[in-house]
Amino acid sequence: MVKSSRNTKWISLCILFLVHLAEVLAVEDGLVTNGDFETTPPTGFSSSGLGSDPSIPSWKITGTVELVESGQRQGGMILIVPEGTHAARLGNDAEITQKITVEKGSLYSLTFSAARTCAQLESLNVSVPPASQTIDLQTVYTVQGWDSYAWAFLAEEETVTVAFKNPGMEDDPTCGPIIDDIAVKRLFTPKRPKDNAVVNGDYEEGPWMFRNASLGVLLPTNLDEESSSLPGWIVESNRAVRYIDSNHFTVPGGKRAVELLSGKEGIIAQMVETTPQKDYTLTFSLGQAGDSCKQPLAVMAFASDQAENFHYTPDANLTFQSVGLNFTAKAERTRIAFYSIYYNTRSDDMSSLCGPVVDDVRVWGKSGGNRVAFKVLALGFGFGLLALFLV
Numbered sequence: 001m002v003k004s005s006r007n008t009k010w011i012s013l014c015i016l017f018l019v020h021l022a023e024v025l026a027v028e029d030g031l032v033t034n035g036d037f038e039t040t041p042p043t044g045f046s047s048s049g050l051g052s053d054p055s056i057p058s059w060k061i062t063g064t065v066e067l068v069e070s071g072q073r074q075g076g077m078i079l080i081v082p083e084g085t086h087a088a089r090l091g092n093d094a095e096i097t098q099k100i101t102v103e104k105g106s107l108y109s110l111t112f113s114a115a116r117t118c119a120q121l122e123s124l125n126v127s128v129p130p131a132s133q134t135i136d137l138q139t140v141y142t143v144q145g146w147d148s149y150a151w152a153f154l155a156e157e158e159t160v161t162v163a164f165k166n167p168g169m170e171d172d173p174t175c176g177p178i179i180d181d182i183a184v185k186r187l188f189t190p191k192r193p194k195d196n197a198v199v200n201g202d203y204e205e206g207p208w209m210f211r212n213a214s215l216g217v218l219l220p221t222n223l224d225e226e227s228s229s230l231p232g233w234i235v236e237s238n239r240a241v242r243y244i245d246s247n248h249f250t251v252p253g254g255k256r257a258v259e260l261l262s263g264k265e266g267i268i269a270q271m272v273e274t275t276p277q278k279d280y281t282l283t284f285s286l287g288q289a290g291d292s293c294k295q296p297l298a299v300m301a302f303a304s305d306q307a308e309n310f311h312y313t314p315d316a317n318l319t320f321q322s323v324g325l326n327f328t329a330k331a332e333r334t335r336i337a338f339y340s341i342y343y344n345t346r347s348d349d350m351s352s353l354c355g356p357v358v359d360d361v362r363v364w365g366k367s368g369g370n371r372v373a374f375k376v377l378a379l380g381f382g383f384g385l386l387a388l389f390l391v
């Protein structure tokens, strides 16, 4: 008996050690190795691409991959480098890959910046086999000419290969998307609060954002809530919504929120657990991002069979307001969703897309609310007794 328990102890110690080791080995949140393409290749940077011996430190390349430099011109056009002085351009069918060590079974999100060059219809296939998604680069959301995107994957192995591929076939082989600033973050799914049926309703858990990147991160279409860069939420529409941070935007609560772009083409939704026939209230903060977005701002909010529009009516000192609607659940899962009613652009550059901000989304049942109130009351009563006792 004693011996076997000692063995068990040893085994659990070993497991602990292994788990710890895996944690130590797993990639840290942030830029992947040479994810900004600023590490000098062995043959040096060359203004005419990579020359005869193309190599990019820490990346494996297939096809025509070129390191481009900021200010570099091509056919009268200045190439866009999202960050620093270098970025990678993927020619026809070209691919760059990097192996990273992750924690098997965990959800990760990749953040990367991309710009298109000559062709309108450029796209980028980002994959961690067997998962992949093609990101359409046709819509440029900001006047800078590039955007940051997030894409999530479930780690099925301890070592995975992150791949970016240009699936296009242009006549000009030097066309093709430019990518830069590739980062990774391990996501966790926040617990559903007791008094709120919405998971991650405050949007505080989401993809990696660079402290000094001021454009936010686009969340493209993703219908699978199991592998969402914004845990709990899906992006139902063809167009993206923008994940924003309080370092660069006005955010109603905490450090993160979502800015709705492209009108009806940018829909964020969640299926929340409900009890059929029960009455619920949905509330959320509706605000502006502080990015000179041209008014009016308004959202359409959905909950079950209810839909209501809310116009942002700024109060002198507030950058957001609290709004809500009541609904009766029809099923055990109820869809809540938001989109922007207008297509807004910034008033300073007239072309960057912007829109209303949504944050602190809450859904609670009428009796659930009472229960919370009761608890608060009971707690108050308890303290009252304690006070009496102390006196």
Ligand SMILES: *[C@@H]1O[C@H](CO)[C@@H](O)[C@H](O)[C@H]1NC(C)=O
Binding pocket: 082, 083, 084, 210, 212, 213
């Ligand atoms: C952001 O910060 C990192 C590290 O602090 C730096 O390497 C990078 O050049 C900065 N990017 C921009 C766009 O300022």
Ligand SMILES: *[C@@H]1O[C@H](CO)[C@@H](O)[C@H](O)[C@H]1NC(C)=O
Binding pocket: 125, 126, 127, 129, 132, 133, 134, 163, 165, 167
């Ligand atoms: C994207 O790349 C992955 C992995 O290489 C591949 O399985 C998938 O079919 C590609 N998707 C498209 C649309 O090209």
Ligand SMILES: *[C@@H]1O[C@H](CO)[C@@H](O)[C@H](O)[C@H]1NC(C)=O
Binding pocket: 316, 317
């Ligand atoms: C707004 O804030 C200013 C100064 O903080 C204050 O004087 C004013 O009364 C506030 N206005 C409203 C409508 O709360």
Ligand SMILES: *[C@@H]1O[C@H](CO)[C@@H](O)[C@H](O)[C@H]1NC(C)=O
Binding pocket: 281, 324, 325, 326, 366
């Ligand atoms: C929702 O119902 C509550 C009563 O349960 C009521 O006080 C509130 O005004 C209603 N809200 C809306 C937007 O109808």
Ligand SMILES: [Ca+2]
Binding pocket: 036, 037, 038, 082, 083, 084, 085, 086, 087, 180, 181
């Ligand atoms: Ca760079």
Ligand SMILES: [Ca+2]
Binding pocket: 202, 203, 204, 251, 252, 253, 254, 255, 256, 257, 359, 360
């Ligand atoms: Ca928030």
